[in-house]
Amino acid sequence: MFRDRVVALFPAVASVDVVDETFLAVPRSAVAAAFAPPSAWRRFWPDLDVEVYLDRGDQGLRWTVGGALVGTMEVWLEPMLDGTLLHYFLRADLPGDVPAKRIRKELRRRQLAAKAVSLGLKSTLEAGRAPGCPPPVS
Template sequence: MPAVDIVDSTWISARPVTVAAVVAEPANWRRWWPGLELTIDEWRAEKGVRWHVGAVQSGAAVGLAGSAEVWLEPMGEGVVAHFFLRLDPAEGHTLEDRLRDRVTREYRLHTKRAFWALGDQLDPGRIDRHTSASHASVT
């Protein structure tokens, strides 16, 4: 199991092709996941994208590397944006439990806020957001 293993899902009231277009924009990746050096591993069109995460050079996640993914799953009148981030210490680096917990929380919060903001942008009239039950308290 990776040292940092984030799995999160958010339902967005928008067509998968619309959400995929926003996910495909590299400027959004840098804003959503600051500090992660993402290189496309697999472009999946309307189903999302998978990235290789190069060794992080700054911030709390320094020395971590692995993979990330946004998988877009059509559901009802919208799409569930599933986010996966799996990181391990790069060779020569270690990760203490407290730092691992901090990195996990920071990236989970960045992602949740980004996807909620994306939902607000694509469906501004909606007043509630659906999220995976394990992360319903993220604000």
């Protein structure tokens, strides 16, 4: 009985638990707009079926995840200095009984993919901004 209560309070840790943070020197609204369209989700995570369960506007999105992984994912956008700190969380499991070696490989793949998404957005959204300088006036 005690074990059941502990499991309910502290569910098992997801086998694929990715946390990433990247600073983007652009307003939070610009980063939110990059994540807003569902077509972007398919581009960022082509093998995942994601469904928004909480749209927090300029603060970010939370999704349920299905397909290649099962769990939850979040993008939290925090205003920081003259830009945005992009926090990314993926907590999910591979479906079925999966060997530990495959889980480790998937974890590393998802970590690299998360950084590729954030650095890709950084490159696109900061285009035309010289390092250490304010954004160009449009």
